[in-house]
Amino acid sequence: MSPTRAPFLGDLELAVMNHLWAGGKGEAKDVHRAIGRRRRITLNTIGSTLKRLFEKGLLRRDKVSHAHIYSARVTRTEFHQQVLRDVVHTVMDGESGAMLAAFVAVAEQVGPKELKRLENLVAKRLRAHNKEDS
Amino acid sequence: MLGVVQMGLLAWLLFAALVSATLVTLYPLLRSRIATLSPEFRATVLRWLAMLPAVGGLCLALLCFAPAAARGIFPDLDHCTYHGDGHLHFCMTHLSDNMGAMVGWLVVVGAGLFFVVSASQVLIRFRYSHRLVQQLACTASFDSKIGAWLVDSNAAFAMTTGVVGPKTLLSRGLTRALSPRLLAAVIAHERAHEIRNDSFWKLVIGVLSLAHLPVTRRAILGDIEFACEQACDEEAGAQVGDRVCVAEALLAVQRSRRDPRFGLAALSFGAQGVVCRVESLVSSRNTVTWSPRITRRLLCVGALVLCALADPMHHLAETLIGLLVS
Numbered sequence: 001m002s003p004t005r006a007p008f009l010g011d012l013e014l015a016v017m018n019h020l021w022a023g024g025k026g027e028a029k030d031v032h033r034a035i036g037r038r039r040r041i042t043l044n045t046i047g048s049t050l051k052r053l054f055e056k057g058l059l060r061r062d063k064v065s066h067a068h069i070y071s072a073r074v075t076r077t078e079f080h081q082q083v084l085r086d087v088v089h090t091v092m093d094g095e096s097g098a099m100l101a102a103f104v105a106v107a108e109q110v111g112p113k114e115l116k117r118l119e120n121l122v123a124k125r126l127r128a129h130n131k132e133d134s
Numbered sequence: 135m136l137g138v139v140q141m142g143l144l145a146w147l148l149f150a151a152l153v154s155a156t157l158v159t160l161y162p163l164l165r166s167r168i169a170t171l172s173p174e175f176r177a178t179v180l181r182w183l184a185m186l187p188a189v190g191g192l193c194l195a196l197l198c199f200a201p202a203a204a205r206g207i208f209p210d211l212d213h214c215t216y217h218g219d220g221h222l223h224f225c226m227t228h229l230s231d232n233m234g235a236m237v238g239w240l241v242v243v244g245a246g247l248f249f250v251v252s253a254s255q256v257l258i259r260f261r262y263s264h265r266l267v268q269q270l271a272c273t274a275s276f277d278s279k280i281g282a283w284l285v286d287s288n289a290a291f292a293m294t295t296g297v298v299g300p301k302t303l304l305s306r307g308l309t310r311a312l313s314p315r316l317l318a319a320v321i322a323h324e325r326a327h328e329i330r331n332d333s334f335w336k337l338v339i340g341v342l343s344l345a346h347l348p349v350t351r352r353a354i355l356g357d358i359e360f361a362c363e364q365a366c367d368e369e370a371g372a373q374v375g376d377r378v379c380v381a382e383a384l385l386a387v388q389r390s391r392r393d394p395r396f397g398l399a400a401l402s403f404g405a406q407g408v409v410c411r412v413e414s415l416v417s418s419r420n421t422v423t424w425s426p427r428i429t430r431r432l433l434c435v436g437a438l439v440l441c442a443l444a445d446p447m448h449h450l451a452e453t454l455i456g457l458l459v460s
Contacts, residue, residue: 008269076273081287083270084270086266087267102292102293103292103293103320103323103324109388115388118381118385118408118412119385121416122378122382122412125381126378129378
C-alpha cells in the first residue's frame with residue numbers, strides 16, 4: 001500500500017470500501033444503488049466519495065466509455081494491517097498517550113531469562129495454592 | 135472589576151507555580167510512600183497530585199478573597215486598615231492604584247497562551263489516536279460469546295479505547311494464543327478499564343497536569359498509568375477469582391509475542407511494567423487501602439488548615455503580585 005500511514009476513512013468512505021471489497025461494482029451509480037439510496041445520499045455525494053478515495057490512494061480508476069469505474073487498490077486485509085501498524089507505532093511513540101489502554105503495552109518485551117524466571121515464580125505460587133487446597 | 139479578575143488570575147498562576155515548584159522536590163520523596171498504597175488508592179492519590187498545581191492553585195487564589203468576602207458579611211472586620219500606602223490590596227472593596235497594570239495582563243495573557251497551545255497539542259494527539267483506533271474498531275466485529283470486539287489480526291493484543299462509551303478490542307491472534315481461562319482474565323482486565331473510565335481521566339489529567347514542570351509531569355503520568363494497570367489487574371483477579379491467573383495471562387501474552395505466528399515485531403522499550411505487575415500479583419503484600427475514615431479525617435484537617443491559611447495566603451498574594459506589577 002503506497003501511503004506510509006493508512007488514511008482516515010469516514011463512515012461513508014468505509015461503507016463504499018466495504019462494498020467494493022465485497023466484490024460490488026465500482027461505477028458511481030452502482031455504488032449509489034447499493035448503499036447511497038438506503039442512506040438517502042445523492043449520486044453526486046457518492047461520486048465525490050469515490051473521487052476522494054481515489055485521491056487517498058485506496059482505489060484504482062479506469063475510464064470506460066464516459067464513466068469512471070473504480071476498484072479497490074488494496075485488499076481489506078492489507079488496509080486493516082496498515083491500520084494496526086499505525087496503532088502500534090502510535091502507541092510506541094507515545095503519541096496516543098491515553099486513548100487506549102493495552103493489556104500489555106505493545107512496546108514492552110520481557111527478555112527470555114526474565115520471562116522464564118517469572119513463569120517459574122507463577123508455577124511455584126500455583127503449586128503452593130494447590131497444596132493449600134488439597 | 136477587571137483589576138480584580140486580573141489579580142485573581144495572577145494569584146492562580148503564582149500559586150500554581152509555587153505548588154508545581156514544591157512538588158519538583160517533594161514528589162521524588164513521596165514516591166516511595168505512595169508505592170505502599172493499594173493500586174486503586176495510589177491511582178486516586180496520583181491523579182490528585184497531577185491536578186494539584188492547577189486545582190490547588192485555583193483554590194488558594196479563591197481563598198485569598200476570603201478575608202474580603204468576610205468583610206462583606208461582617209463589615210467591622212476590615213482586614214485592610216493596617217496596610218500602608220502603595221500596598222496592593224487583594225480585595226473587592228479596596229482597589230489599588232496599580233490595578234490593571236500592563237505587566238499583569240502580559241503575564242496573564244502569556245500564561246494563557248502557553249496553556250492553550252499545550253492543551254491543544256494534547257487534544258490533537260488524543261483526537262488523532264482516537265480516530266486511529268476507531269478505524270481499527272470499524273474493522274472489528276462484535277463477538278457476543280466473548281462480549282468484546284474482535285479484530286481480524288494474527289497479532290496478540292487487547293486494548294480498551296474511547297473516552298465516551300469505551301470499547302474493548304481483542305485480536306483473533308490473542309483468542310488463539312490464550313486458553314479460555316486466561317482470555318477471561320484479559321477481558322476482565324479490559325472491562326475494568328471501561329468501568330473505571332481510565333481513558334476519560336487520562337484526557338482530563340493530560341490537560342490539567344500541564345501546570346506541572348515537564349520532569350514531574352512525566353513521572354506522575356507514568357506512575358498513574360502503572361497504578362491504573364495494577365488496579366485493573368486486581369479487579370480482574372477479583373472477577374476471575376484468582377490473581378495468579380491474571381499473572382499467567384500477562385506472561386502468556388508476552389510468550390505469544392515471541393511466536394512468529396502471532397506477528398508484531400518485538401519493540402525493545404523496557405518491560406518493567408509487566409515484571410512488577412506479575413510479581414505484585416503472585417505476592418501477598420499488604421498495602422494501605424482507602425477507607426471513609428481517611429476521607430473524614432482529611433476533610434476535617436483540610437477545613438482547619440484552610441481557615442488558618444486564608445489570611446496569610448491573602449497577604450502573600452498581595453506581596454507577590456505587588457512585586458510583579460510594581
